[in-house]
Amino acid sequence: MLNRDPYADLPELPTFTLTSEDITDGQPLPTAQVTESLGGSDTSPQLSWSGAPEGTKSYVVTCFDPDAPTPSGYWHWCVSNIPADVTSLDTGAAAQPPQGATTHRTDGGSDAFEGAAPPPGHGAHRYIFCVTAVDTDHLDVEGASPAVVNFNLFFHGIGRAMLTGTHEETED
Template sequence: MLDREPYADLPDLPRFDLTSEDVTDGGPLARAQLSGIMGAGGDDVSPQLSWSGAPEGTKSYVVTVFDPDAPTPSGFWHWCLSNIPAGVTSLERGAASDPPAGAVRHRNDGGTDEYIGAAPPPGHGTHRYIVCVTAVDVEELEVGPDDSPATVNFQLFFHGLGRALLTGTHEEQ
């Protein structure tokens, strides 16, 4: 497991509140948020999320789930949803399959445009799954469904107003 903080080298944005019925900050992920596709015995269901206190001027949001501890130089993107309208301040469990109108789904590192659950290699240690909601200063980033989560996050370097984070964990024995 690598010990890197993926947001440390990005602009320091004001924080706002993020809660979830499914992710407890610092706690283990529920079975629903583990991967079935990648063999971890889970359901690949995106977590319920609610946020509040975004900075003034927020015109849209981006939601991502990222594993910085994956055994790759670039971590592993589990979910990316951009251009979520500013009036949306929560996502129901499973929203990756049925996102809000206007939102853009992006391919995760597993090759789908939905949520792919946690599935670290057995014996690789505890992995962090960072759920991030970023408040954005434009209604629509100049990204499409074929753009990667890394490309979306590059746009956030220029357009991010605030950031809310929750981190779940999982380890395969």
């Protein structure tokens, strides 16, 4: 595990509050948020946020594993253009995102949430759930990768809230 902070080189943004009925910051993810191939169900967690900065016109929700054995980490979920009046997502909302929202392909090629799936024996991975407040109601990112969506947030992000879960697969 590289143990780097993938947000360290981005502009510092005001923070707001992100909570979940399904995941606890700094704790192992429940089985539902693990990939099916490892006994989970690839279910996106419930998320609620509050205290976004004035001027928020939409949100982007992502889940990123910075510890994946690639130079660029691994995107497990990305939804942009979530309307500003939406301040929570139910468990499993990745399968039915809010009206007007744009889903983006994960690094595994899915438009849905991909659960935790670290290689066996690679150590604990962090899964960073991030909600970014955006200064425009629509980012022109249809068909874009999560990396391109986040590049746009470099210019349009005005606040950030995060929760981090972990998961580890041991070798048999």
